[in-house]
Every structure is written in C-alpha cells, then in structure tokens.
Amino acid sequence: MNKARAATARPGEGAAPPPAQAQAPAQAPAPAAGAAAAAQAPAMARHRIAAYMATSMFIALTQGLAQGWTSAVLGQIAGQIGATTTQASWLVVAFMIPKTALPILLIKIRTQYGLRRFTEIGILAHVLVTILSLFSQDLRSAITVQVLAGITSAPLSTLAFLYMLEGLSPQMKMRLGLPLVLTFIMVGSPLARALAPLLMGDGDWQVLHLVSLGMALASLALVFLLPLNPMPRQNVIAPLDLVSFVLIAIGVGGLTAAFTQGPTYWWTEASWTGILMACAVAALAAAAAIELNRSAPLIDIRWLLTAPVLHLTGALLLFRLLLSEQAAGAPRMFQALGLSPDQMVPLFAAIVAASMLGGMACSLVIKPGRESQIHLAALLLIAAGAYLDSHSTIDTRPAQLIASQSLIAFAGALFLPPAMMAGLLQALSKGPNYILSFIIVFLTTQAIGGTLGSGIFTTFINTRQAYHLHALSDQLSQTSWTVQAAIGQRVQALAASIPDSAARRAQAVSQIAQEASQQAYVLAYNDAFLATFLGACGAIALLLLHWTRDHLAGSAAVKPVPPPASSS
Known part of the structure; x- marks a missing residue:
C-alpha cells in the first residue's frame, strides 16, 4: 500500500509518511514528525536556518499588516469609498470570517495536495488579491476584496509557522520557534496602527495597499528562493470533512459577525444579531452531531470535552477576553476624546516593542512544566496594567498610558507560547491525529475570544457611558450657578469669533455637553479597565487554587504508607 502511494506522489516529495508525519498540522508542526525528519536529514546550516526564520518573520508581518490596515484607518477608508463608519466596519468582518474559518481545513489541504503546491499557490493567491485591492473604489467591491x-x-x-520551524531541532521548535512566530503574528495589528498614519498622511488609502503588494511580492520571492522541505502526500479529505467544515465556518462566521456588529447596531435594536447567533449555534450543533458519529472525525469532540482540554480552552478564552482591554480599550477611549490616529503612533510603537520583548523573554523561560508560572506572571502584568488604566481622566493622553499598555502587551506575548506548547504536548500524548483538534481549539478560542471580548467590552462601555451621562446630565442643570459660570466663561472666550450673543451661548452650551459626553466615556472606560483588573485577579485566584489542589494531590500520592501493626 505504501509503495502505491509513493508511486502517485509528486516527484521530489518522497514516499508515504508515517501517520505522525501525515497528520502534521498546518498551524504548528508536530514535534514528533520534526524529530523524525531531523534524524533522517542532515542538519541545516545556521545561516540557512536564520534565512528561514527571517522569512517567517517577514511573512507573519505581511499577513498581520494586511489584516491591521483596515482597522487602523477605518474612518479614512469610509470617507474615500463613500460609506459611513458603521457601513465600513463590515470590511473588518468580511476579512475575519474566512480567516477564522479556513485554517480548520488547511491542514488536510496541505497533506492531500502537497506542501510545495500549498506554499506556492497560497502566496501567489495573496499577491493577486493584493493587486485586486488596488481597484476597489466603493463599499461593495471593498467588501468583496476583503473576503x-x-x-x-x-x-x-x-507558512509563517512552517518557515520558522524549518531546520530547528525539536527542542528549539518549542523554546525558540513558537515564541518568535506567535509574537510576530501578534504584532501585526499594533504595528499597522503605528505605521498607517505615517504612510498615509493626507493621501489615499491605496498607499497601504501598495505597501502590502510590495511585501507580498517580496514574500513570494522568498518562498521560491527558500523552498520548504517537501512532505509526502496522502488522500485525507473525506466528503463529510467538507460538510463539517461548511457548518463550522457558518457557525464561527455567524458568531464573529454578531459579536463584532452587535454593539455597533445595538443588540436590542437589531434583531438580526440574535437570529444570526441562533443560526450559528445551530450550525455548530449540526457539525458536532456529524463529528460524534464518524469513525475518523475532522474534530474529536469527545477529546475536546475531557477535563484537561476544557481547562486549557477556558484559560485561552479567558485570556483573550482580558486582552480585549488593549484592542478595544485605550485606543477607542482616545478616539472618543477626539484624538487622531497620528497622535497614538507612539503608544502603538511602544506596544509593538513590548510585545517583542515579551516574546524574547518567553523564549528564555519557556519549558514544559513551567506553563502555570508563566501564566501567573502574565496575569499579574495584565492586572497591573488594567489597574493603572482605570485611573484615566479626560486629560489623559497616549503618552501617559505607554507604561500600562506595554505591561499588557508584554503579558500577551508571554502567555500564548506556553499555552500552545501545553496543548500540543497534550495532543501528541494521545496521538498525532489529535493535533488537528487542538489546533482548531487554539484558533477558535483566539478568534472567537477576541471578537467576543471586543463585543462584550464595547457593550459594557456603551451601557456605562449612558449611565454616567445620565448622572452628569442631572448634575449639569442650567439652573446651577456653577454651570452658569462655566457657560459665561465660554461665552466670553467666543466673543471674538462669534458676534451674535445667542449663537455664542448656544455654542458654549454645546461645548459643555460635549465635554460631559467625553467625561462619561472616560468614566465608562475606567469601569471597564477596573473590571479587567478584577477579572485578572479572579484568574490569578483560580490559578493559585489549582496549584494548591495539585500540590495537595501530589503530597497525598507520595505520602508513605505505614507498615501494618504486629499482631503480637
């Protein structure tokens, strides 16, 4: 049978693999397969390993910037394509849905059609779509291009994972490869926010597409100059895999769209968000029913419901919820205060630098068995950063949050690699076929956790802002002498620019109302930052309780049993 498979393999791709190698994941390699390959092939030269690692970093940044440009300059894009900001927000959803769902099937696509073909077609398709993006001039075409x-x-x-781990020893794959590649994938979004205002200036947003095109073409050249070692091919895609994938894609996509747009259109005023979530849950339930009744499932649902995997899933999801403080917190607070994107460039530059430092620090300490200690350190940093942010005022500016946001960014880069390593080791202990199930858990918790966290965070902000604005409005009655004095000061300040007294008073009242709205937003964000701090403290408490339980269980297991008493 193996000989027949070898005969049908592409030239240069070798014979059929052992099962561990055939099921190596697309998003992270199987260490067992890497060890086998390392034992059979000569060690790669150091300069060539460095070239592959540099290629990985460049590809990761190419992908991250392509994803981050739209969010970074969404307001400018909306104006240039003739749409409102609310309408333009669908561009982010259009990008995220396929990017979240497709990796579920990429592992089997790579195994069935060959690594070389997968690599070349994948990067070439990205180049072609980047060229196509230069011609999108309205909302409909822009959404199509984003999909x-x-x-x-x-x-x-x-590809970023595969190039980073190419040639590294099994030990270095975990200790150096995972932290570096995850860090470079993570920094794409804040780096886009740091670079986009500098690149665009007052120009067209197509400048960003040109940058993406240049990076995509460079990535294409690197992929052809540094080919990955070929892997054997196997026919692993079954018809029911496609059915399950479609259902999972509908479920994940529906949840992504609902949680992203729910706070924008508001949950109680947009009934379609509830319908969308119901359809998404129904699709996921149908996929689970199919997978539970298959002898060779795409996802092993029963293994996912075991206690260790549920514990890891909960930790990943909770951490993504906490990290929403950085994605949906400080930047949006500054937008509410009227700051422009270029004023936040130093803040995002600091976030990028802190993330890089976090990744390097993680590579120095990561080791099987240290996951809990590293996660405790990350949670402490998040708690500290969120607590510092919770003291913001209407006069707070980005420079004052650099320290706190850097702590949170450092924690993000510190947390993910040990979590992914722990999951991979758990999957490998059950067998290589379980790696796909873990990769799906990891990707889903990161994607859904990010959108869920952003949706919850924004909903909380809007609710608390309405509460604080109502409280401030009661205090700012125009019959109050302090309000009258404030109006009088503004009327005098406007005398030189507005000659009409009634218009001056109306403008002064409008300014006070705007300041009250901004103050309400700041108070709401402070509440959200404090909630993040309390959530991190709760996670720390749970982690310490888990440690205590494991310590007590270990002590009971090694406690010596006294000899039986003598009958005499």
Whole structure:
C-alpha cells in the first residue's frame, strides 16, 4: 500500500509518511514528525536556518499588516469609498470570517495536495488579491476584496509557522520557534496602527495597499528562493470533512459577525444579531452531531470535552477576553476624546516593542512544566496594567498610558507560547491525529475570544457611558450657578469669533455637553479597565487554587504508607 502511494506522489516529495508525519498540522508542526525528519536529514546550516526564520518573520508581518490596515484607518477608508463608519466596519468582518474559518481545513489541504503546491499557490493567491485591492473604489467591491483577502491571508499564518520551524531541532521548535512566530503574528495589528498614519498622511488609502503588494511580492520571492522541505502526500479529505467544515465556518462566521456588529447596531435594536447567533449555534450543533458519529472525525469532540482540554480552552478564552482591554480599550477611549490616529503612533510603537520583548523573554523561560508560572506572571502584568488604566481622566493622553499598555502587551506575548506548547504536548500524548483538534481549539478560542471580548467590552462601555451621562446630565442643570459660570466663561472666550450673543451661548452650551459626553466615556472606560483588573485577579485566584489542589494531590500520592501493626 505504501509503495502505491509513493508511486502517485509528486516527484521530489518522497514516499508515504508515517501517520505522525501525515497528520502534521498546518498551524504548528508536530514535534514528533520534526524529530523524525531531523534524524533522517542532515542538519541545516545556521545561516540557512536564520534565512528561514527571517522569512517567517517577514511573512507573519505581511499577513498581520494586511489584516491591521483596515482597522487602523477605518474612518479614512469610509470617507474615500463613500460609506459611513458603521457601513465600513463590515470590511473588518468580511476579512475575519474566512480567516477564522479556513485554517480548520488547511491542514488536510496541505497533506492531500502537497506542501510545495500549498506554499506556492497560497502566496501567489495573496499577491493577486493584493493587486485586486488596488481597484476597489466603493463599499461593495471593498467588501468583496476583503473576503478574498481573508481567504488568502489564512495560509500565510501557516507558512509563517512552517518557515520558522524549518531546520530547528525539536527542542528549539518549542523554546525558540513558537515564541518568535506567535509574537510576530501578534504584532501585526499594533504595528499597522503605528505605521498607517505615517504612510498615509493626507493621501489615499491605496498607499497601504501598495505597501502590502510590495511585501507580498517580496514574500513570494522568498518562498521560491527558500523552498520548504517537501512532505509526502496522502488522500485525507473525506466528503463529510467538507460538510463539517461548511457548518463550522457558518457557525464561527455567524458568531464573529454578531459579536463584532452587535454593539455597533445595538443588540436590542437589531434583531438580526440574535437570529444570526441562533443560526450559528445551530450550525455548530449540526457539525458536532456529524463529528460524534464518524469513525475518523475532522474534530474529536469527545477529546475536546475531557477535563484537561476544557481547562486549557477556558484559560485561552479567558485570556483573550482580558486582552480585549488593549484592542478595544485605550485606543477607542482616545478616539472618543477626539484624538487622531497620528497622535497614538507612539503608544502603538511602544506596544509593538513590548510585545517583542515579551516574546524574547518567553523564549528564555519557556519549558514544559513551567506553563502555570508563566501564566501567573502574565496575569499579574495584565492586572497591573488594567489597574493603572482605570485611573484615566479626560486629560489623559497616549503618552501617559505607554507604561500600562506595554505591561499588557508584554503579558500577551508571554502567555500564548506556553499555552500552545501545553496543548500540543497534550495532543501528541494521545496521538498525532489529535493535533488537528487542538489546533482548531487554539484558533477558535483566539478568534472567537477576541471578537467576543471586543463585543462584550464595547457593550459594557456603551451601557456605562449612558449611565454616567445620565448622572452628569442631572448634575449639569442650567439652573446651577456653577454651570452658569462655566457657560459665561465660554461665552466670553467666543466673543471674538462669534458676534451674535445667542449663537455664542448656544455654542458654549454645546461645548459643555460635549465635554460631559467625553467625561462619561472616560468614566465608562475606567469601569471597564477596573473590571479587567478584577477579572485578572479572579484568574490569578483560580490559578493559585489549582496549584494548591495539585500540590495537595501530589503530597497525598507520595505520602508513605505505614507498615501494618504486629499482631503480637
């Protein structure tokens, strides 16, 4: 049977693999397969390993920037394509849905059609879509391009992993490869926010597409100059895999769209968000029913419901919820205060630098068995950063949050690699076929956790802002002498620019109302930052309780049993 498979393999791709190698994941390699390959092939030269690692970093940044440009300059894009900001927010959803869902099937696509073909077609498709993006001039065409961009960006994360781990020893794959590649994938979004205002200036947003095109073409050249070692091919895609994938994609996509747009259109005023979530849950339930009744499932649901995997899933999801403080917190607070994107460039530059430092620090300490200690350190940093942010005022500016946001960014880069390593080791202990199930857990918790966290965070902000604005409005009655004095000061300040007294008073009242709205937003964000701090403290308490339980269980297991008493 193996000989027949070898005969049908592409030239240069070798014979059929052992099962561990055939099921190596697209998003992270199987260490067992890497060890086998390392034992059979000569060690790669150091300069060549460095070239592959540099290629990985460049591909990761290419993918991350392509994803981050739209969020970074969404307001400017909306104006240039003739749409409102609310309408333009669908561009982010259009990109995220296919990018979140497609990696579920990429593992089997790579195994069935060959690594070389997968690599070349994946990067070439990204180049073509980037060229197509230069011609999108309205909302409909822009959404179409974003869907295609999300599809072609999904393989880039895979390629970043594969190039980073190419040639590294099994030990260095975990200790150096995982922290570096995850860090470079993570920094794409804040780096886009730091670079976009500098690149665009007052120009057209197509400048960003040109930058993406240049990076995509460079990535294409690197992929052809530094080919990955070929892997054997196997026919692993079954018809029911496609059915399950479609259902999972509908479920994940529906939840992504609902949680992203729910706070924008508001949950109680947009009934379609509830319908969308119901359809998404129904699709996921149907996929689970199919997978539970298959002898060779795409996802092993029963293994996912075991206690260790549920514990890891909960930790990943909770951490993504806490990290929403950085994605949906400080930047949006400054937007509410009227700051422009270029004023936040130093803040995002600091976040990028802190993330890089966090990744390097993680590579120095990561080791099987240290996951809990590293996670405790990350939670302490998040708690500290969120507590510092909770003291913001209407006069707070980005420079004053650099320290706190850097702590949170450092924690993010510190947390993910040990979590992914722990999951991979758990999957490998059950067998290589379980790696796909873990990768799906990891990707889903990161994607859904991010969108869920952003949706919850924004909903909380809007609710608390309305509460604080109502309380401030009661205090700012125009019959109050302090309000009258404030109006009088503003009327005098406007005398030189507005000659009409009634218009001056109306403008003064408008200014006070705007300041009250901004103050309400700051108070709401402080509440959200404090909630993040309390959530991190709760996670720390749970982690310490888990440690205590494991310590007591270990002490009971090694406690010596006294000899039986003598009958005499």
